[in-house]
Amino acid sequence: MTTTTRGEGGRPDLDLTVSRVIRAPRAAVWDAWAxxxxxEQWWVPAPQVCRVRELDLRPGGSFRTELSQDGVEFGPHITGCFLAVDELERIxxxxxxxxGWRPAPTSFVTAVITMEDHPDGTAYRATALHxxxxxxxxxxxxxxxxxxGTVTRQLAALVEVRA
Structure with a gap:
């Protein structure tokens, strides 16, 4: 089951969190990110379609995705930068x-994704900091x-089938 809450991060007054135990090894969850x-298969809520333009999974690396309602015309989704990448643990x-750490013209969110071993697979948590x-x-x-919540369920469905 996916749980979404307000205030589980370091600033309860500013953070939103989704968490779930994914019944797959942590390496499988990590690989679905990497x-x-x-x-592209899980990053946006279906039936929308995602296209990954850049995924340089290292501190300072680019993270750029696009989104489409019809699978034909794509527009911006995420244009950002990875701040921390701790393999198999945190993004x-x-x-x-x-x-390259260049300032963006606008900003809205910083996200912290964590993965920990759990007796049933992987404890996955995504927190949006505002x-x-x-x-x-x-x-x-x-x-x-x-x-x-939807994309976390989609991630779980993808990796649990593979596991």
């Missing part, structure tokens, strides 16, 4: 920076709980 073809990215309560509230209104 492989662009796998990421931190933000849209406040782009590749600048202020207004951004957090806007993210909730845009559908954080449904959207991030």
């Amino acid at each position: 492989d662009p073809a796998s990421l 931190v990215f933000t849209d406040a920076l782009v590749a 600048r202020d309560a207004a951004d957090r509230d806007r993210h909730e209104e845009l559908g954080f709980h449904d959207g991030w």
